[in-house]
Amino acid sequence: MQSPPSVTAEYFAYQRRLRSFTQVLSSKASIAQTPKVAVWTLNKAKLYRYTPVVPAQKRLRIPLLLVFAIMNRPSILDLRPGHSFVEFMVSHGYDVYLLDWGIPGYEDRGIRLDDYAMEYLPRAIRKMKAESGSEVFSMLGWCIGAILTTIYAALKSDEGLHNLLLLTAPLDFSNRSNVTFARWTDKRYFNVDKILDAFGNMPAEMIDYGAKALKPVDNYITNYCKLWDNLDNPRAVEAWHAMNTWVTDTIPMAGAAYRQLIEDFYRNNALIQNKLRIRNQLVDLSRIRANLLTVIAEGDHITPPCQSEAILQKVSSRDKEVYRVPGGHIGIMAGSAAHRTTWPHIEQWLGARSH
Amino acid sequence: MSETRQENAKPFDPYESFRGMRDKYLDAMSKAMIDTVNTESYAQATGAMLDYCISASAPFREALEKSILQGLQQFSLPSRQEVAALAERFTNLEMRLDDLDAKLDRLLIAFSEQKTEPAARAEPKHSPQSGKRA
Structure with a gap:
């Protein structure tokens, strides 16, 4: 057994750790580094095409469009070099496009889910088709992005969507006891109009608090203890730093879209009951015929598994699969095990259907 | 040989037992808090608090907005x-x-x-x- 270190040495080591701890907390890591080019813009939204690294003859024929949520930055899909879903897919020969919704300002408070799903998304898809030269495409929607892609898939079923991937998709709100957000936003307690009248958009800080308050101890205390404990492990610090950079990069949500999310989804559960109307059209899920892969995070507190299961019974797709992964809402795609579990599964499923 | 053994040996960590205790405490706290936030009373309390904050700040917000608007008009902005x-x-x-x-x-x-x-x-x-x- 070694002798205990002297008090002075221990003090200096503590000081050094404290310095690195503060440095990590007060700086931003370089995230979203995979080379890309903006090929289309509309208002704040941008469509990026990632620079292919595989020769054209070896690339897969069908392009892949990534659609992330509207209240977070999509950089989580391309977190850091060596641990990025985008980089992984590009290196496997996919022609990858990313739709970045941008940061809504006060002037965007009137943007509804209708606009995102029926105005922005179809236009971005048209541009992607023109860029890639392919009339068919695959689309991956994550979280609220999965709601938008599902709406699109149901309303524009003849527009060439070949493969639909839904990640932690909050589509079914019937099991209210398991969905904490549904309880918090109940009309008896939560006045959505009052908030939006005051702020225009749903403020980023409130969204951030809502997500973190689901697991308050983990997000406000344990998370920082983990960093402190791993300060001597550069790889762990790098991963923590990148994730923290993404987590703290919060954005507001367009007011009208937020109101719709609360009223039509959390309160009335309209989508899964085929009662949702978008631009006066009824969203009939049975019109979805694309191949469907639903990825469910078993330990998801934001979108519990019960919210993503029912879609499989509602669609007309002949080729459909549900893939369950241990992990949380974000962890299944950006956690340390993602490159061994979720990414290869998605790649294999998509690879078999992208020729 | 002895050098390698020394390098591989885990250095003395005076906080190890404290860390174990802390983790157990945090785990228990985490479970308790997850249960707490998932209750009707928590939803009711946070809703009421938010409602109060917005109502209380409304007169100040409106006054501020009015004065900013007047200022902008003065400068033809x-x-x-x-x-x-x-x-x-x-x-x-x-x-x-x-x-x-x-x-x-x-x-x-x-x-x-x-x-x-x-x-x-x-x-x-x-x-x-x-x-x-x-």
Whole structure:
């Protein structure tokens, strides 16, 4: 057994750790580094095409469009070099496009889910088709992005969507006891109009608090203890730093879209009951015929598994699969095990259907 | 040999037992808090708190907005609403441009198809003739 270190040495080591701890907390890591080019813009939204690294003859024929949520930055899909879903897919020969919704300002408070799903998304898809030269495409929607892609898939079923991937998709709100957000936003307690009248958009800080308050101890205390404990492990610090950079990069949500999310989804559960109307059209899920892969995070507190299961019974797709992964809402795609579990599964499923 | 053994040996950590205790405590706290936030009373309490905060700050917010608006008018500067309306018009303009871009794409495709079609149709007629001539 070694002798205990002297008090002075221990003090200096503590000081050094404290310095690195503060440095990590007060700086931003370089995230979203995979080379890309903006090929289309509309208002704040941008469509990026990632620079292919595989020769054209070896690339897969069908392009892949990534659609992330509207209240977070999509950089989580391309977190850091060596641990990025985008980089992984590009290196496997996919022609990858990313739709970045941008940061809504006060002037965007009137943007509804209708606009995102029926105005922005179809236009971005048209541009992607023109860029890639392919009339068919695959689309991956994550979280609220999965709601938008599902709406699109149901309303524009003849527009060439070949493969639909839904990640932690909050589509079914019937099991209210398991969905904490549904309880918090109940009309008896939560006045959505009052908030939006005051702020225009749903403020980023409130969204951030809502997500973190689901697991308050983990997000406000344990998370920082983990960093402190791993300060001597550069790889762990790098991963923590990148994730923290993404987590703290919060954005507001367009007011009208937020109101719709609360009223039509959390309160009335309209989508899964085929009662949702978008631009006066009824969203009939049975019109979805694309191949469907639903990825469910078993330990998801934001979108519990019960919210993503029912879609499989509602669609007309002949080729459909549900893939369950241990992990949380974000962890299944950006956690340390993602490159061994979720990414290869998605790649294999998509690879078999992208020729 | 002894050096390698020394390098591999775990250094003395005076906080290890404290860490174990801390983790157990945090785990228990985490479970308790997850249960707490998932209750009706928590939803009711946070809803009421939020409602109160917004109601209480409303008069100040309105007064501030009014005075900013007056200040902007004094300096002949556009208000927030006016800038927002302008931004909306820009977005509509962008959409029109995007529509035009789509139409142009379709025209270009149709034009290139028209260009290739007669050539393809003409090929079987002309090539044997040109072959004969040669």
